[in-house]
Amino acid sequence: MSTTPGTPPTPTTDRSGKTGTTSESPHGQSAPVRPGSSLGLTPEQFGTPGTPGTPGPPGPGDPVAAEPTPTAGRLPQALSPGLLLASAAAVAGLLLLLGRFTVVGTVVLTAVVYTVGIYVVARVVEGHRRAVDRVVTALVTVAFVLAMAPLVSLIWTVATRGLARFDVAFFTQSMAGVVGEGGGAAHAIIGTLQVTGIATLISVPVGIMASVWLVEYGKGPLKRGITFLVDVMTGIPSIVAGLFAFALFSLLLGDPGHRSGIAGAIALSVLMTPVVVRTCEEMLKLVPDELREASFALGVPRWRTITKVVLPTSIGGIAAGVTIAIARVIGETAPLLITLGFTTGFNFDMTEGRASTLPVFAFDQFRNRGLPPEAFIDRAWTAALSLIIIVMVLNGIGRLIAYLYAPKTNR
Amino acid sequence: MTATATPPVAQAPKAVTRRGDKIFSGIALAAALTILVTLAGVAAFLLAEGYPAFGAPAEDLGADSFVALVGPLLFGTIYSSILALLFAAPVAVGIALYISHYAPRRLARAFGYVIDLLAAVPSVVFGFWGITVLAPFLVPGYVWLEANLGFIPLFAGPVAKSGFVMLTAALVLAVMILPIMTAVCREVFLQTPRLHEEAALALGATRWEMIQMAVLPYGRSGIVSGAMLGLGRALGETLAVTIILSVNPTVIVFNLISSQNPSTIPANIALNFPEATGIGVSVLVATGLVLFVLTFAVNYLARLVASRGFSGAAG
Numbered sequence: 129m130s131t132t133p134g135t136p137p138t139p140t141t142d143r144s145g146k147t148g149t150t151s152e153s154p155h156g157q158s159a160p161v162r163p164g165s166s167l168g169l170t171p172e173q174f175g176t177p178g179t180p181g182t183p184g185p186p187g188p189g190d191p192v193a194a195e196p197t198p199t200a201g202r203l204p205q206a207l208s209p210g211l212l213l214a215s216a217a218a219v220a221g222l223l224l225l226l227g228r229f230t231v232v233g234t235v236v237l238t239a240v241v242y243t244v245g246i247y248v249v250a251r252v253v254e255g256h257r258r259a260v261d262r263v264v265t266a267l268v269t270v271a272f273v274l275a276m277a278p279l280v281s282l283i284w285t286v287a288t289r290g291l292a293r294f295d296v297a298f299f300t301q302s303m304a305g306v307v308g309e310g311g312g313a314a315h316a317i318i319g320t321l322q323v324t325g326i327a328t329l330i331s332v333p334v335g336i337m338a339s340v341w342l343v344e345y346g347k348g349p350l351k352r353g354i355t356f357l358v359d360v361m362t363g364i365p366s367i368v369a370g371l372f373a374f375a376l377f378s379l380l381l382g383d384p385g386h387r388s389g390i391a392g393a394i395a396l397s398v399l400m401t402p403v404v405v406r407t408c409e410e411m412l413k414l415v416p417d418e419l420r421e422a423s424f425a426l427g428v429p430r431w432r433t434i435t436k437v438v439l440p441t442s443i444g445g446i447a448a449g450v451t452i453a454i455a456r457v458i459g460e461t462a463p464l465l466i467t468l469g470f471t472t473g474f475n476f477d478m479t480e481g482r483a484s485t486l487p488v489f490a491f492d493q494f495r496n497r498g499l500p501p502e503a504f505i506d507r508a509w510t511a512a513l514s515l516i517i518i519v520m521v522l523n524g525i526g527r528l529i530a531y532l533y534a535p536k537t538n539r
Numbered sequence: 540m541t542a543t544a545t546p547p548v549a550q551a552p553k554a555v556t557r558r559g560d561k562i563f564s565g566i567a568l569a570a571a572l573t574i575l576v577t578l579a580g581v582a583a584f585l586l587a588e589g590y591p592a593f594g595a596p597a598e599d600l601g602a603d604s605f606v607a608l609v610g611p612l613l614f615g616t617i618y619s620s621i622l623a624l625l626f627a628a629p630v631a632v633g634i635a636l637y638i639s640h641y642a643p644r645r646l647a648r649a650f651g652y653v654i655d656l657l658a659a660v661p662s663v664v665f666g667f668w669g670i671t672v673l674a675p676f677l678v679p680g681y682v683w684l685e686a687n688l689g690f691i692p693l694f695a696g697p698v699a700k701s702g703f704v705m706l707t708a709a710l711v712l713a714v715m716i717l718p719i720m721t722a723v724c725r726e727v728f729l730q731t732p733r734l735h736e737e738a739a740l741a742l743g744a745t746r747w748e749m750i751q752m753a754v755l756p757y758g759r760s761g762i763v764s765g766a767m768l769g770l771g772r773a774l775g776e777t778l779a780v781t782i783i784l785s786v787n788p789t790v791i792v793f794n795l796i797s798s799q800n801p802s803t804i805p806a807n808i809a810l811n812f813p814e815a816t817g818i819g820v821s822v823l824v825a826t827g828l829v830l831f832v833l834t835f836a837v838n839y840l841a842r843l844v845a846s847r848g849f850s851g852a853a854g
Binding site (some may be wrong): 232257258260261264265267268269270271272274275276278279281282285286289333334335336337338340341342344345346353354356357358359360361362363364365366367368369371372374375376378379384385398401402405429430431432434435455456458459460461462465466469487490491494495508509512515516519520523527 | 557559560562563564566567568569570571572573574575577578580581584585587588589629630632633634636637638641642650652653654655656657659660661662663664665666667668671672673676714717721745746747748750768771772774775776777778782805808809812813816817820823824827830831834835837838839841842846
């Protein structure tokens, strides 16, 4: 239900479990008319629903506050978790009795039972508006848990299945000459490090300088245009970036089947640069203008001010942003599938020929299975696990740097 | 005193043009322009490489015309993305509300990071998970859908027993676009003026009524913008769809749970590019150009909505 500020809820619909008007029902005596009563609001509605942990006590000097707080019309705080536990127990018990117990089924049914239950209870005790509020709280929490489920399931799956081949051979051997079991992804890991490294070498200087221009120099429509296009560029599909790099090299070199590490790195830097620009821009904006002005006042040229004052001040944030940008592109599969393809052996030459990278290796092993298929699937999962570990570690490092070097403000 | 000496000193910095400054600002401008050049270059090179496909004879295309070839792919791309958006949008708004207004203040930031972790998972891993865990998990549900809602064409059988169907792909896409939509919504919800919220609460609104009155109207443009950014991501998502759907690019099927599924542009490219030669490469690049134009338009609109909406809401 929606209640606009101008139309207070009517007393009768407000508290369906009660009779009479709100000004007298909670107290059983004629309370002195206060401003709130004229709006048709009960005293407990003056509490702060936004912070359920601290049930807002009525202000001192309030004549109602002196009386014992009326708990009728307000559910006790312990009821909500209690009802949740009861629903879970009931659902689990019922499913066990029926012999169809599953964890997922229990969780789903518990959520449904709890939501319905809390609505009915709150509706009877607290009235329609609070009942709706409680249902929405339940739904919003369910939405969060719903998003957690795939993440937990995914990480669990990758961890358990990936451990099968998480051994020394996987990280020291290539797939050269390997037909069935054995072999490893060392060539793919080297390839990933090389391609991502080159992409970083391209994107970071371009990204930082572009953000310097946007923050320190840019103005007018060009600045607005570039800011806008950077935002749009973050949405380029990764496969389009791969096609672009392929088209660039095959047209410029006249080689219709071009595959090389450089092309892959270009594709990744198309994806990475806008991310670097965005994060660096945010970090440079955080540098206080007083620092720049102090430097100017000492007669330091603008470019020296930027390189000696502005950039060092924000270096932590920039490093964090770059790390997270690397984490974003290191798992990209589609552009590398197009520009690099895959091989079975090492290819250290980034300027020519196919080379494997970890994500493409995982995809290839999963898709083009030989005999026995389990060996290929195991390798794919282990590659996926390695990839996730790399990405999570990079993200963690990025957050840690950002946390350690966060500007000391009062925020 | 030497007061007479100050005016020329004050004017002097304007006259000075340092070579270092010029070089440095020139480099910075060049870097910024690289962004423009790259975007233009993407369009130009895709056009140049894909151009032969537009007039290619039917036997080279494997279809009557380029439009006939790209049509079903475009349908599959948009269909799967819209489905993913329908699943993800309400959940994303719910998560954003939970983090911004419901979760304990201390945990809210950590919860935000956890959601961001979803964005960090490589898409190929999502594909593995979708095909290994999610698809088998959903098959009983599909069987139920066919048995009970089979009269709706979307759920008419026969159910693919593998679970490698459009609905699975759309659900995986939905999970993948959750983080970006959540992030955008969360940012906007957190920017809701505190006074609006407190005014609503002071009038006796419950928390949900406060959100209805203060937070959602303020964040409407953010929700729309986040949804469109998510749509853009879903349109370009490659590997998860490639892995999950058994591809048959020439069909336009609305059925969500049968083994007949339309392919998507990126999945089609990823599957066929490694073996493509000659005109085949051009055809794939041309479909990539179509995808680029589509996602560019969606992202452009999303940013437009965001910039318009924020200024409108603030003013």
